[in-house]
Amino acid sequence: MKKNKKLKRLVLGFLGIAVFLGIWQLAGTLGWVSTKILASPTDVVATFIDKLTNPKPDGSTLPQHIWASLKLALIGFGAACVIGIPLGLTMGFFKGMDHFFNPLFEIIRPIPPLAWIPVILLILGIGTTAKAFIIFVAAFVPCLLNSYVGIKRTRTTLINVAKTSGATDMQIFFKVGLPSALPMVFTGVKVSLGTSWATLVAAEMLSSSVGLGYMIQRGRTIVRSDIIIVGMLTIGVIGAILVFLLSLLEKKIAPWRNKK
């Protein structure tokens, strides 16, 4: 019964992708869209295989692009987690922290990540640091916000259990607030990861010579839609893989959520 359902779901999922690819391929062969403007799936696959080892025409092989982008995204995203999660948790738990940081955060929060680009360029120039910083800014807000809301939602009764058994504020923070917030912290981290990956293209527009964002840009300049699409799909697939890895980590760290 259950296995059957799973299989059905899998088949439908593949079918969805296959139909999409089929229409895309037909659009080219039937001449709905010129294959010059929109490369067909078979072209894209050929380009993908070729780009695995061939640095032409954009200067680097696909693995080099991936590695450059991954490094950038992970630095920005990593920094956002390392700073955003503890800050969000302490702000959500300790009143003093909340009162100190909240007004500042409320002003910074609505500024779109891309609006940071000019000032970052002025201060940091156009190197790796600047690009990582833009990703950091984009990833930081969901990390902080979810940790903040997550720990604030800790049930009062559970805090009271700890309080009446003589726990200190620190013990309550680590033994009640933190585990109670964990599911939402993970939600924040997942959103952050998505955001940082998405901001990548924008960050790599700032004069790069390597990276998936750069590859897409380059593809547009030299009118090679196959390269653009290979870049886009690579971003999509790697994003999905990263989120999947995070879910595995979540199951490891917060095992009480999925057991039924």
Next chain:
Amino acid sequence: MPEDKVIVNNLTKKFGDLLVLDDVSFTIGKGEFVCLVGPTGCGKTTFLNLLVKLIEPTAGEILIDGEPADPKRHSLSFVFQEPSAFPWLTVEDNIKFNLRIKKFPKNVIEERTEQMLKLVGLTQQRKLYPHQLSVSAEQRIVIARSFAMFPDLLLMDEPYGQMDIKLRYYLEDEVLRIWRETGSTVIFITHNIEEAVYLSQRCLVMSSKPTTVKTIRTIDLPYPRNVADPAFISIRQEITDMIKWW
């Protein structure tokens, strides 16, 4: 006359304009088992929250061993009315929670945990998480967690409300046993009069809001009590009559 464990002096609590407890005074002796009965919303939970300093009184005072409650020094256990097992801890880690906070020695923690798992019949389920169990099993975790402390002062807020009769009778006998063996003071809130008469040495009957203590009925029947005993039935009837107008 034993020493006083809990002293309540002219205790008044208002939430905004809502007067909940109105100048309440009474004492509870060391080692006593007291039941609190009263209509829903009369302030029973509020009283326990005041007692352990989760909230502050509007006027008056409430003392444990002659001083304001301090959970860091006093050995107390609180079974809350709402479900309060930690969802992220397994059954056994839930039971160990208070013992670990109070820094009991490792071997004591292990020994008590085994004992309590057996007592509430969850030894098989020790590695499971609360949401994998029934509501009544979750409440058994909470009861095991608070019994495990062998606390000086055990506070129970309608702990057996959600349970079937068989389990309730069993856990009523267990709380009596823990009380006798550890010499703790127990304040037990219930709206089940039979339960109150079965358990307590004294039963505090509270009025509806604004709340005062209407009567304190001493119940000097020997333990274990028999719910079919005519003396038992007459006390139960007496208290029931007192609160007929609920």
